[in-house]
Amino acid sequence: MIDGQPAEAAPSPSRSVLQHEWQAFWLAVGFLTRIPMLARIDYSQKLMNQCSMYFPVVGLLLGALYAGLFALLSLAWSPLVCVLLVLCFHLFITGAFHEDGLADSVDALGGGYTVEKRLEIMKDSRIGTYGTVALVMALGLKAALLLDMETIWLALLVAPAISRVTPLLLMAFMPYVTDPDKSKSKPVAETFSRQRLLTSCACTALISLVFSIWLPGLWLSALTAVLMVALLWGWYLQRQLGGYTGDALGASVVFCELVLLMFL
Template sequence: MKPIIHREWQALWLAIGFLTRIPMLVRIDYSPQLMNQCSVYFPLVGLILGTIYAALYIALMHFWSPLVCLVLVTGFHLWITGAFHEDGLADSLDALGGGYSVEARLRIMKDSRIGTYGTVALVVALGLKVALLAEAQPVWLALLLAPMVARLAPLLIMGHLSYVTDPDKSKSKPVADDFSNTRLALAAAFTLMATLLLTGFQGGILLWSTVATLGTALAWGLYLRQQLGGYTGDTLGASVVFAELVLLLGLASL
């Protein structure tokens, strides 16, 4: 039992290190298998991030207006995650907007330069995110929930599509290899229970959480299958941004 607990503890910290700039406080016995196992903890890492964002927002509210606080929290988010998912959004939109074949799209996606499609997508996504957070009530709850709920969407895509990029040049390939539906079910169950507990079993928020995860995974996944024949690490990052925006649209409407 102890080795299993130790390995899961390492998988959690590996997920934290993979998705954020938070220093890993434990020694990791890295392996592709452990990298694959860590994916189940992506929603938990999102909850940790959401807790930090909500606490930071509440603290900043003592000094500045809500809008200024949200911009500062968004800037902190970009720093602590290394703009990991936003980079995936920009690369994905550049590739899908500018490529006329699967090969061209994959080639553009690997280009480190950002183009018009990626730039516009980032500006719109970040601006819309701040605007929707400003409309959500309470703001701290939206900041808490969105990172957790959104990080289930890429796991759903991984569970139902094939990986299509060069495995030798991919950072996320070990995560995708032989992705376990059992771990997907565990991540989904955790996200569901955490959402229910944090919101006091509010049906409207649960509905929008479901739309954000299943809806984003279905719509984005079908589009990726048509355009690429599967997914890449960048498109998984884009799915997190899309899922957050869908959830925030719902919370703002509530």
């Protein structure tokens, strides 16, 4: 007792860990989407960094929304109309987060001749010719690849989860090279834990193996796409920038999703 009052029992370590991870999950949801966070967040840079482990899980949540919406729309419209409407919903629910990164990255790498100039262009909110062309081609190719799939809903379900492993690999093995005081991605990118990377990769591998029952070859396509994009895009970023930026991480998600759909 304290001053005549019964002392409150301290939360158990296991409960504290679960509460911490629950907050990390919802912080990842809030970071990657416009979905309202259904948990009180004790925000910190450490929690922001740790939430990145849940990027593939958030991707699976988004995939479930896309697949469900496609199934519902298919009751009334053709596959082409349904895919385009799902892409519109995707751009809305994510705030075109990764597509913005793609446009900024391509603008910077296409129009800058020094590292300093590339980083300056990447921070500019305006979109240029390179970025516009990249966006149009990426969205058009994504729609075409989905329409070529026999099970469109399944591709919509798994691709967002698998593609969000790629930025985790880049964060784990490359340096961060933008102005830390002006970057919204700094808390996520700093000191990314290899242990949490392994956990996230294991979870994504399990997703790939489970859904390989309905989509043969998914696990091999997923492994190839993730490693190919991480290695090639990472190598190119290392040469052009000396590391990665938040925009480059977003671009890696778009690239990985396209490569995965091409293999499937």
